[in-house]
Amino acid sequence: MSGRRDEVRYLSAAVPVRLVTEGTNVALALAAAIDLHDVAIAGALIAVFTAPSVVAAPLIGALIDAVPSPKRAMLGASVLTAAVLAVAAFLPVVPLPLVFVALLAGGCALPVFMGGLSSFVDDAMPGSGPRGFAVDALAYNIAGIGGPALVSVAAALLSPTGALLALAVVALAGGLLLQTLPMPARGASAHPADLARGIAAATRHLLGHGPLTRATAAGTLSQLGSGGLPVIAVLIALARGTSAAGGGWLLTAFAIGGITGAVLVTVPRISARLAAIPARLTMAVGFTLTGLFQLVAAVVPGYPLTFAAFVLAGLWDAPAVAAMLRIRQEESPGAVRAQVFVVGSGLRVAASSIGSALAGALTGLPAPLLLALAALPWIASAPILLLGRPTPQPAEA
Numbered sequence: 492m493s494g495r496r497d498e499v500r501y502l503s504a505a506v507p508v509r510l511v512t513e514g515t516n517v518a519l520a521l522a523a524a525i526d527l528h529d530v531a532i533a534g535a536l537i538a539v540f541t542a543p544s545v546v547a548a549p550l551i552g553a554l555i556d557a558v559p560s561p562k563r564a565m566l567g568a569s570v571l572t573a574a575v576l577a578v579a580a581f582l583p584v585v586p587l588p589l590v591f592v593a594l595l596a597g598g599c600a601l602p603v604f605m606g607g608l609s610s611f612v613d614d615a616m617p618g619s620g621p622r623g624f625a626v627d628a629l630a631y632n633i634a635g636i637g638g639p640a641l642v643s644v645a646a647a648l649l650s651p652t653g654a655l656l657a658l659a660v661v662a663l664a665g666g667l668l669l670q671t672l673p674m675p676a677r678g679a680s681a682h683p684a685d686l687a688r689g690i691a692a693a694t695r696h697l698l699g700h701g702p703l704t705r706a707t708a709a710g711t712l713s714q715l716g717s718g719g720l721p722v723i724a725v726l727i728a729l730a731r732g733t734s735a736a737g738g739g740w741l742l743t744a745f746a747i748g749g750i751t752g753a754v755l756v757t758v759p760r761i762s763a764r765l766a767a768i769p770a771r772l773t774m775a776v777g778f779t780l781t782g783l784f785q786l787v788a789a790v791v792p793g794y795p796l797t798f799a800a801f802v803l804a805g806l807w808d809a810p811a812v813a814a815m816l817r818i819r820q821e822e823s824p825g826a827v828r829a830q831v832f833v834v835g836s837g838l839r840v841a842a843s844s845i846g847s848a849l850a851g852a853l854t855g856l857p858a859p860l861l862l863a864l865a866a867l868p869w870i871a872s873a874p875i876l877l878l879g880r881p882t883p884q885p886a887e888a
Contacts (some may be wrong), residue, residue: 496615500759505630506637507570507665508565508604511658513638515540518658519579519594521642522651533826536570536579539591541840543598544605548837549690551602552830557686561611561674568600569666580655606836608669609816610829615672621770622762624816628809629753634682636746657852677825693830698824702771703822703831710815711838713778716785716868718846720745723865724801726858731794744798748805756810770814770821775873777811780804782869789862806822 523532558564575597579590609627616623630835641661647656698704727735755761765773776846781804788800816832823831846865853861 496619498623499831500661500671501612501615501623502630502633502780504665504668505604505608505627507661507668508569508572508608509630510638510641511576511665512601512604514642514658515576515638517639517642518646518651518654521580521646522582524657524675525646525651530585530622532792536590536594538586538844539595541601541844543595544601544840545837547599548602548834549693549830550686551599551607552833553686553689554826555603555607555610555833556677556689556827557831557847559676561676562672565603565608565669565674566666568603568671569662572597572600573662576655576659576662580652580659582651583736584830585713590728592772602833602837603663605840606832606834607829609819609836610832611672611674612816614675615822619688621766621817622757622759622812624820625753625756625762625810626766627816628813629757631710631812632749632753632809633748635741635749677829678686684709689827690830693827693834696827697834699830700822702818705837705875706771706774706815706818706822707838709774709875710812710835710874711842712868712872713781714839714842714848714868716782716865717859718843719850719865722847722850723852723858723861724852727788727797727862728794730858731797732880733794734758737794741798741801745805745808748802748807750805750808752804752809753813755814764811765814766862770817773814774811774818774839775876777809777814778805778869779873780807781811782866785866785869788876789800789859808824 519536523536530845543781555561555564575593578585578593584588609624612623612627616626642654645657645879649657684726696703697707702819721738724741725738728734731737756765784800784804784807788804791797791800815835819831819835820828850861850865853864858862
């Protein structure tokens with residue numbers, strides 16, 4: 492029973508802070524479109540908020556490994572995020588350059604709640620093994636639906652300002668809930684020279700440790716397809732004879748599949764079977780099936796079949812992501828583990844942004860062809876994972 496309590500406690504803490512990260516982009520887009528009547532500014536606001544996920548990731552990871560109290564660092568990141576959202580909430584009043592500066596600072600907290608929090612899965616759910624990372628993947632999937640849903644409801648009932656303020660409150664609540672999780676200090680030095688050496692060591696490990704390098708490359712590549720889905724889903728919905736809103740329902744279908752897959756992976760019998768399978772094989776099969784069902788969605792006639800194919804595509808993505816998190820854990824020494832998680836998460840965010848930009852640039856192509864192209868990165872990730880050979884010794888050695 493203690494294991495189940497640990498899982499519930501982790502979900503109750505991880506979902507709110509990740510819900511904020513998933514909902515902020517939607518809230519910023521609504522604020523720019525409704526309050527400023529300028530959709531172009533929305534893209535700039537989102538880009539400024541997400542850019543630090545890549546640039547600052549190595550330093551953020553090193554600091555998580557070095558701070559004496561990771562929980563206090565998480566709380567500080569939550570307070571910073573809430574303050575930034577409060578500033579952005581008054582977009583029509585606050586000078587735009589100040590909003591950009593605030594979002595740039597707030598973006599540095601994103602890696603803390605994504606890869607940084609994932610690096611403490613073993614501490615928060617001791618003895619859970621692969622099941623713990625399935626629970627972590629479930630937290631991502633719940634936030635993926637809950638964040639945009641919360642923003643949509645708050646914006647409809649209140650305004651974009653109300654939506655951003657609601658996210659600020661959730662960020663603070665999530666930071667307090669994170670204080671209930673065990674997060675032991677890792678004992679790395681916070682001296683600038685030692686931080687630099689730690690970043691260099693993590694970079695060498697990330698690039699030179701075969702299984703981890705391949706998992707990071709495959710996980711990053713898959714996000715090229717994922718990033719383009721919000722644009723492509725709208726085009727596919729229109730091509731299938733529904734309104735643009737149907738694209739949002741297709742994304743919801745993918746997320747529903749993801750939550751279902753994540754829940755199934757946490758079933759004891761299924762998680763025990765997956766634990767006996769090499770994580771890279773689970774990751775390769777999951778990403779391949781995700782891509783194949785995206786191809787099915789591109790060719791089936793009618794909207795209902797397309798919706799069903801999106802659900803099935805999301806179903807296999809969740810076990811693959813859980814396996815990817817498991818590889819990061821198993822193949823990373825404790826001294827650089829947080830950096831590996833944070834940098835891996837930052838690379839996926841960067842690839843997703845590139846995928847979104849590519850999809851926007853290629854909107855002149857037929858929608859089914861675009862969806863088929865978006866499926867290819869998922870399928871192409873499998874050879875990266877399977878062509879290499881597993882390491883003969885543990886990463887700690």
